Amino acid sequence: xxxLWRNVRFWRFAxxxxxxxxxxxxxxxxxxxxxxxxxxxxxRFGFGFLRSQAGFTIGETPIAYQPSDNYxxxxxxxxxxxxxxxxxxxxxxTIVGVTAGIARLSDNWLVRHLAIVYVExxxxxxxxxxxxxWYFAVFLSLPSPENGISLGLITFSNxxxxxxxxxxxxxxxxxxxxxxxxTGTFIAEIVRGGIQSVPRGQWEAARSLGLxxxxxxxxxxxxxxxxxxxxxxxxxxxxLAKNSSLAVAVGYPDLYAIASTTFNQTGRAVExxxxxxxxxxxxxxxxxxxxxxxxxxxxxxxx
Amino acid sequence: xxxxxPSLQTTPLTWLRKNLFHTWVDGLLTIVSSVFVVWVVTGLLxxxxxxxxxxxxxxxxxxxxxxxxxxxxxxxxxxxLSLVVVTIAFSILSQRSKSSRQKLLxxxxxxxxxxxxxxxxxxxxxxxxxxxxxxxxxxxxxxVAIVTIGLAFPLGVLLALGRQxxxxxxxxxxxxxxxxxxxxxxxxxxxxxxxxxxxxxxxxVRLDRVVRAIAGLVLFNAAYLAENVRGGxxxxxxxxxxxxxxxxxxxPxxxxxxxxxxxxxxxxxxxxGQFISLFKDTSLxxxxxxxxxxxxxxxxxxxxxxxxxxxxxxxxxxxxYWIFCYSMSIVSRRLEVKK
Numbered sequence: 001x002x003x004l005w006r007n008v009r010f011w012r013f014a015x016x017x018x019x020x021x022x023x024x025x026x027x028x029x030x031x032x033x034x035x036x037x038x039x040x041x042x043x044r045f046g047f048g049f050l051r052s053q054a055g056f057t058i059g060e061t062p063i064a065y066q067p068s069d070n071y072x073x074x075x076x077x078x079x080x081x082x083x084x085x086x087x088x089x090x091x092x093x094t095i096v097g098v099t100a101g102i103a104r105l106s107d108n109w110l111v112r113h114l115a116i117v118y119v120e121x122x123x124x125x126x127x128x129x130x131x132x133x134w135y136f137a138v139f140l141s142l143p144s145p146e147n148g149i150s151l152g153l154i155t156f157s158n159x160x161x162x163x164x165x166x167x168x169x170x171x172x173x174x175x176x177x178x179x180x181x182x183t184g185t186f187i188a189e190i191v192r193g194g195i196q197s198v199p200r201g202q203w204e205a206a207r208s209l210g211l212x213x214x215x216x217x218x219x220x221x222x223x224x225x226x227x228x229x230x231x232x233x234x235x236x237x238x239x240l241a242k243n244s245s246l247a248v249a250v251g252y253p254d255l256y257a258i259a260s261t262t263f264n265q266t267g268r269a270v271e272x273x274x275x276x277x278x279x280x281x282x283x284x285x286x287x288x289x290x291x292x293x294x295x296x297x298x299x300x301x302x303x
Numbered sequence: 304x305x306x307x308x309p310s311l312q313t314t315p316l317t318w319l320r321k322n323l324f325h326t327w328v329d330g331l332l333t334i335v336s337s338v339f340v341v342w343v344v345t346g347l348l349x350x351x352x353x354x355x356x357x358x359x360x361x362x363x364x365x366x367x368x369x370x371x372x373x374x375x376x377x378x379x380x381x382x383x384l385s386l387v388v389v390t391i392a393f394s395i396l397s398q399r400s401k402s403s404r405q406k407l408l409x410x411x412x413x414x415x416x417x418x419x420x421x422x423x424x425x426x427x428x429x430x431x432x433x434x435x436x437x438x439x440x441x442x443x444x445x446x447v448a449i450v451t452i453g454l455a456f457p458l459g460v461l462l463a464l465g466r467q468x469x470x471x472x473x474x475x476x477x478x479x480x481x482x483x484x485x486x487x488x489x490x491x492x493x494x495x496x497x498x499x500x501x502x503x504x505x506x507x508v509r510l511d512r513v514v515r516a517i518a519g520l521v522l523f524n525a526a527y528l529a530e531n532v533r534g535g536x537x538x539x540x541x542x543x544x545x546x547x548x549x550x551x552x553x554x555p556x557x558x559x560x561x562x563x564x565x566x567x568x569x570x571x572x573x574x575x576g577q578f579i580s581l582f583k584d585t586s587l588x589x590x591x592x593x594x595x596x597x598x599x600x601x602x603x604x605x606x607x608x609x610x611x612x613x614x615x616x617x618x619x620x621x622x623x624y625w626i627f628c629y630s631m632s633i634v635s636r637r638l639e640v641k642k
Contacts, residue, residue, distance in 0.1 A: 016472045023476065030503040037502045108329050109322035110336045124579075124628035125621045126586035129597055133621070137613035242488035249590060256490060269498045276491045277483075284486040 034270070041267065049266050050075075056261055058253045060169055071262055078258030079279060085175055085254065086241045086283070092180040093240060094233075097187020102217070104192045115188065123185035127243055130182055135174035135250040171252035175244070183240045187233065194229035195221055226298045234291030241283050255279055350614075359609040360619045367619070370439020370599050376431065380442070383420045390416045417453075435513045439594040441623060447513065447595065448582045451520040455581075456574070458521065459528025460567075464558065466529065467536055477529070484526035489584055493519040497591050516588050524581050531573040535566035575635035579628050586624075596620055 004010050038045065054074040055067050062080045065073055103115035122130070140158055142149065148157030155162040160170045168176075198221050206220040207213070247254035256276060263272040313321075324330040360367075369380055390412055397409040424446070426432045438446065465477030484492065496519025500510060510518075539562050547557045567574075589598040600620045604613065 012470060016470050019470065019473045019476065033505050034503045037506055040506065106332075107322070107325060108332050108336075110333050110340070114336055114340065120629065121625065124583075124625045124632065126583040126597070126624055128586040128589065129617060129621055129624065132597070132601075133613070133617045137617060141611075141613070238486075245488040245490045246587075246590075248490070256488065260494070263498070269502060273491075273495055273499055276494070277487060280488055280491060281483070281486040 038270075043267060045270060047271055049268055049271070054262070054265075056265070058258070059251065060172065060253055071266075074258050075255065075262065075275065078253060078255035081253055082244055082247070082255040082283070085172065085179070085244050085247065085252070089176055089179040089183070089240050089244065090237050092176065093183040093187055093236070096180055096184035097236075098191050100184060100188035101191025101195070104188060105195055119185045119188050122181060123189075127178060127182045128246055128249055131174060131178040131246055131249050134177045135170065138177075139170035139174045169252075171247075171250050174250050175247050175252045178246075178250075179240055179243060183236055183243070186236050186239070190229055190232045190236065191225070193232075194225035194227075197228045198224045223298070230291065230295045230298060234288065234295070237287050237291065238284055241287055242280065245280070355615050356612060357615060359603065359606075359612040359615050363603045363606075363609075366599055366603060367440050367596070367623070369442045370594055371437045372439065372442065373433060373437065376426070376433060379423045379426070379430065383423050386416045386420055386423075417449075435511050436594075438513070440599040441596050443513065443593070444582075444585050444595045447517055447520065447585050447588065448578070450517055451524060451581060451585075452578050454517070455521045455524040455528055458525035460532050460563070462525055462529035463532035463536060466533060481526045481529050484523060485530070487523075489520075489523050489587055490590065492523045493587060493591055495519065496522065512591075512593060516591065516593055520581065520584065523584075524577065527577055527580075528574065531570050531577060532566065534573065535568075535570035536562065538569045539565045572635045572639045575631055575638065579631050579635075582627060582631070583624065596623060 050072045051070050053068055054071045056074070057067050058065055058074060058077055060081060061077050062084065063077065065077050100115045100118055103111050104119065106112045106115070139156075139160065142156050142158045145155075145157040145159050148155045148159075148162070150156075153164055158170065159167070161168045161173045202220055202224065203216060206216040211219065244254060245256040248257040248260060251257075259272050259276050263269060266272075323333040365374070365377075369377065372380065390409075393412055394409040397405040400406075423430070424433065424438065424442070425435070435443075462477050462481055465473050466481060468474045468477070493516065497512070497515050500515050500518060504510070543561055543565065544557060547561045552560065585595055586597045588595050589601065592598075594602065597620065600616050603609065604616055609616075
């Protein structure tokens, strides 16, 4: 018979047992403290507070809302505002990033270096700083609506951006600009790497078949580059979604901002924390699933 | 008689033709982008030299770097700075040398000078105490970033090993932790650390704000570092592990002597990348009333004589972040090339 401490199966069992005991002990310790502390603060765990009146105003409401509505309705507004900025941000950042990534590989010296300066300058500064910059130094410093700057269909003023009759608030505009331009730098690097991963022979073969350079890029290179791009790109989309929670810095009422106001008013840290976690995890999960689905459709189909 | 090959010398004119005006589309792009560049550069230069009021930066320079740290004690920070320089120089030199004793010595020096610096900054015993509420600006940004990476790295390695473990419970727990944290925004994790941590600890334990912030950053970054390290672990050929087993090494020794050294060497650039994003992420602490670099910029902007000087302050703050992050990204690129 093998000695006990030489027995691999014994050690496997012991390792798992120790892990379980440690985890249970830590969780029990934290849980009992939480219970005691909450009792001291006179808070009883439960989501009943969601039905009580919120009482605060929200700057931007995609659906009707009054301060007399309850917390659930306020949080739904926050979620809608978050989704609004995440979806537009993903679209805009993709456009900016792909353009900059292609420009980064341009034969034109000036265009190439412009793209390099954009990427290297802006991805090495914190997003929060850029958001403050966009909000305070750009959008709030613009002239008033009467003498706003008009570029065809778009007008810029300190009340936000007017686009084809719809008015975007300065908070939303600053958040969207910051998220787009910051995430765009990362997408640009991913696109550049993806395009460079396509063998040079593919370019040359397509050119020698008589395709013009823009068509080579669109028909031959990009479809192949996409396979390398998509997995990293979906990471950037996830980052953008998570970073949209910095909205609170510029006063855009996104989910996190409203949840944090709810916490300040009710003191319900645990419940608010659970809500924040559950929502952001679901958003992340949805983006991952959608990107996985898309990824499968662009992968090479083996014959 | 042989004729010389045609000259390939580039004159400025051929360079222009090749790089800026190859086709007419190219020429159009060049013209449009040069108009843009000229417009931006002239606008920026006239603003920098005529309209900008740099006094907001020059009068507040000490605030940006050390915040409200008492001026009478600032000699302590100079000692810390020289200590950091000496430690870095020594560890670079000893990395080049072959003697393992010198390497060990440099690790020792690193640990000693870290705790010495902490003592010099905070002070206790013969030095007057300087509370963490007076640690502001770049000082606290750097301190938080360094302490966080020092703590998050070992935790990340443990989580990565746990995720690769053959024990299903350990594996499940580590995987769940990593995926959960990576699905959350940092601001949510910091909220948890600053608000929830006091609730789940015994009420006698009072954690300092800076400590709680570091805890949040460590919990967050450990999950990302774990994923980086996992990439490295997977890159170690299984033949290495089999060979080590055949030599009779047990599992902890295989990990310590064979797997980890190879895995970690492979992921050094990724870890530097994570450190860069951690350095930028420390800015979020400003949203939780910690007066780090961005926090101090905001309080400088609240000074009545400098109201509205956003562009100057944010450009200067951005420049500080940029210098640190860009130099680290160059280091990471160098390491990648060396491989």
